[in-house]
Amino acid sequence: MGGFRKWAVYLVALAGFTAASASAAPVQTEHTVSQLVAEGPAVPGQPLWVALDQKLQDGWHTYWINPGDSGLPTEVNWTLPAGWKAGPLNFPAPHRFTTGPLVNYGYEKATRILARLDVPADAKPGSTVTLTAAANWLICADVCVPEDATLTLDVPVTAGGSPDPAVAPLFAEARAALPVPSPYAASVGATKAAVTVRLAAPGLTADQVKDAYFFAENPDLVEAGAPQQLAVTKDGLTLTLKPTGRATPGPVNGILEVTELVNGQPTTQALAIAIPADGVGAAPASGGMSADTGNAPVLPLWQAVLFACLGGMVLNLMPCVFPVLSMKAMALVRHQGAHARLHGLVYTGGVLACFAAIAIVLMALRAGGQEIGWGFQLQSPLVVAVLAYVMLLLGLSMSGVFTVGDQFMGVGQGLTQGDGYAGSFFTGVLASVVATPCTAPFMGAAVGYALVQPWYVALAVFLALGFGMALPFLALACSPWLLRHLPKPGAWMERLKQVLAFPLYGSAAWLVWVFAVQVGAPGMTGILVGLVLVGFAAWLYGVTHYAEGWGRRGGALAALAALALAVAAVVPQAVGNAAPAADGKAVAMTDGxxxxxxxxxxxxxxxxxxxxxxxxxxxxxxxxxxxxxxxxxxxxxxxxxxxxxxxxxxxxxxxxxxxxxxxxxxxxxxxxxxxxxxxxxxxxxxxxxxxxxxxxxxxxxxxxxxxxxxx
Incomplete structure (x- = not known):
């Protein structure tokens, strides 16, 4: 009943207001009473200001131009007489509403949005025109309700006139709520790491300025829910904001709300900020940063390439890569001269091809709006499971269960045959794939630099990373002196190959653990069954490899079928990817x-x-x-x-x-x-x-x- 009486009061007040001014009819929706109000009569050739006046139900709010983390702004579509033109809506300075981690911008209780209508010079005095505004807005409390209303306003056209005194208080309040042009020079700097808003206001002190907040009109410019860090110096104030990463170059408009002490009392002023596109510079490398942002290192291209090359070299020492590379290097002892150099070049080609493919996929996904980085493919449980299978297969091959390694990895006698070069190429591809879970020193800064550069620069950095990874093997293959100092081939190579299988088994076990962390304990059944099928496929291929005719082909087909079943066994869990923890976090929070x-x-x-x-x-x-x-x-x-x-x-x-x-x-x-x-x-x-x-x-x-x- 209380709510009904309150709406009745609003309607009575608006009805009296209407009778005293223009012929307008308030419209009541479920949570809003809306009315269109003109400041006075229309005068030919002069602007007419109109207000969309809305009263909101207690506890509900509507939204500003940029609604923040959620919501929709109020919109008005005009139907006007011939020759009339409507300007943009003038919104009052918004308030902040916080719901958990989300921050929204908007209004509660009441709002008045102004619009300027240009009256044509040939409008006829003595006539009456009808203005129609189709308004729609989103109003929210615990739930959100889209509302709309078609508002009409009959306005007399007079040869001369003045604002209607009956509506003067309404328009005075509406204008007082608008942001004022900033009396201080403002500047905006933007990088991938931060958006910095500066106000050149000499004389301000940290004791005077109690708070500042920037409302960006463009919702793609900064994260509404991220903290804004204020720094006050003798030259003015600086706000450091967290960018969304979605903004494109262009002008920056918004409202800088500054709260300062005046005669000991906090006073808030909303300053309109408008920076043209050519005035938006780069944010400085120094200054306060938001709590969850920082300054990305700015590297020259040559340094990024050098760091990538050094990081790639270190990747060879990782436990997934080292066994594969070691056996490939040992196989070179059988060859000298041009033959060894060619294997080194082909291996390098495989590494570069794989890193180029990773770079292209990574940049394409990021261009499509995906928030991903190095190692992104390992965030897919299906990829993790397949890599675990590959590690197990490589280990079984090096243990002698089957001999496909002679073709695939190019070890032993396979190097003397034509397809040994294909083995070298795919060994490079394989080494690159299994290196992706690792990050080496120097590599992080280089790849981070690459991901914020144009695609051709990023590709150059990734190729440098691949070249660094291939460089030790390439140097060995191209150096007769190094090849002469390798141990002579013999039975020890078979023993070494078997020993190096165990790091691969360990890598497979680790990937199984990663899979379990990603999908939860119930998902373990699928990958364990898959590992058994992979082992069966390897054994079956090994025992039928030297059979004749259909025996060999049948064994190969059965092995492929077992591998397909192994992949199918993990698909339900991998695609569902049900995180084990309620909060979606896979890594246990231990040790404080x-x-x-x-x-x-x-x-x-x-x-x-x-x-x-x-x-x-x-x-x-x-x-x-x-x-x-x-x-x-x-x-x-x-x-x-x-x-x-x-x-x-x-x-x-x-x-x-x-x-x-x-x-x-x-x-x-x-x-x-x-x-x-x-x-x-x-x-x-x-x-x-x-x-x-x-x-x-x-x-x-x-x-x-x-x-x-x-x-």
């Missing part, structure tokens, strides 16, 4: 770590605590080694605890767009990434990708002494 979120990070930093954020993934070998070597010892735990360091873990095992954006903001395309936030320091320290216990202890030990007792 909490799950990362920007809100948690902001709260911990606001409390004055140092914070270590570990961005990791179950399929990242480097991450797991770092956790075991540098972050798991008692002495490290004690140091972190004694300095009251808060521990957050960002799990990237399955795709997470928010974590991808954090990685990109710090110039990385993949994990691991370690960010160490010191109290009072705007930007985090970025730790190396290969960690040691000594590095962690040194970084924590350098904390200010007072942080050890922070609560």
């Amino acid at each position: 770590f909490e799950a990362f979120s920007p809100a948690t990070l902001d709260k911990l930093r606001a409390d004055g605590r140092p914070v270590l954020v570990d961005f990791t993934a179950a399929w990242c070998i480097t991450c797991l080694v770092n956790e075991r070597v540098a972050l798991s010892s008692d002495i490290v735990h004690q140091a972190l605890k004694s300095h009251n360091v808060a521990l957050l873990k960002g799990d990237w095992t399955n795709r997470d767009a928010e974590i991808t954006r954090v990685l990109q903001a710090h110039g990385r395309s993949g994990v691991p990434l370690y960010l160490f936030y010191r109290p009072g320091q705007a930007e985090p320290d970025v730790w190396p990708q290969i960690l040691t216990e000594a590095q962690v202890l040194e970084a924590v030990g350098n904390l200010p002494k007072q942080s050890a007792s922070a609560q």
Whole structure:
């Protein structure tokens, strides 16, 4: 009943208001009373201001031009007499509404949106024109309801006139709610890492400015829900914002809301900011950063290429790659001169082809709006399962269960045959594929740089990464001196091949664990059955490989059928990808770590605590080694605890767009990434990708002494 009486009061007030001014009819929808109001009569050749006046039910809100993280703006479609023109809607400065992690921009209780109508010079005085506005809006509380109304307004045309005093208070309030042109020069800088809004206001002090917030008109410019970091200097104020990554070059318009103390009282002013496209520059590399952003390193191309090449060389030492490459290198002892060099070049071609393909797919997906980075394919459980099968097959081949390796990997006698070159090529492809779970030193900065560059620059960096990976084998193949110093071929090669099978079995077991982490324990049945089928296929192919006629062909077909069944066994779990944890996180939060979120990070930093954020993934070998070597010892735990360091873990095992954006903001395309936030320091320290216990202890030990007792 209370709500009904309130709506009745609104309608009575609007009816009286209508009778005193223009012939307008208020329209009531479920949660809104709307009316079109003219400021006065229409005068030929002069503008006429009209207001869309809306009263909203208590607890409900509508939206601004940019609704924020969700919602839709109010829209008006005009039907006007011939010669009349409608200008853009003038929205009042919005309010912020927070619902969990989401931030929206809009209005509650009431809103008045102004529009300027241009009256043609040939409008006839003494006539009456009808203006029609088809308005639609979204109004939300706990639920959202789309509403619309067709509003009409009869306006007399007079030779001269003045604003109607009956509506003067309404239009005065509407204009007072509009943002005012900024009296200070404003500038905007934009990079992939941050959007920076500056107001040149000399004389402002941090004691005067209590708060500032930028409402961007373009919803693709900045993340509404991300914190905005304020810095006040003698030259003015700076806001550092988190970009969405979707914006295209163009002008920047919005409202900068500044709250400052005037005579001891907080006063908020909404300043209209309009920066033309040619005035939008690059954000500086210094200054405060949002809690979940940072400054991506700016590398010259030559340095990115060099880092990529060095990182690629280190990839050869990874446990998935080393056994394959070692046997390929040992096979070269049978060959000298041009033959060995050709195998080296073909192997290099396979590596480069694979890295080029990875780069093209990665850039294409990112261009389509996907938030992905290095190792993205391992966020697919199906890819992880197939890689586990490949590792098992390679291990079984090196253990002598079957001899397809003579063709595929190009070892032993296969190198003396024509298809040995094909083996070299596919060995390069295989080595590249199995290297993707790994991130080497130098590599992170180079790949991070590549992903924010034009496609041809990115391709050059990825090819440099592949060339670095192929370089040791290529150097060996092209150096007669190195080949002469390799051990002579013999029975030891077979024993070495069998020994090197076990790292591949270990890699397969690790990938099975990653699969289980991604899909949960119930999904283990499919991959375990698949592994049995893969083993059966390898054995069957091995025992029928030297058979004659249909025996050999039948064995090969049966082996292929078993492999197909192995893949089919994991498809239901892999495609469903039901995360085991309720929060969707696959990596267990142990040893005092909490799950990362920007809100948690902001709260911990606001409390004055140092914070270590570990961005990791179950399929990242480097991450797991770092956790075991540098972050798991008692002495490290004690140091972190004694300095009251808060521990957050960002799990990237399955795709997470928010974590991808954090990685990109710090110039990385993949994990691991370690960010160490010191109290009072705007930007985090970025730790190396290969960690040691000594590095962690040194970084924590350098904390200010007072942080050890922070609560």
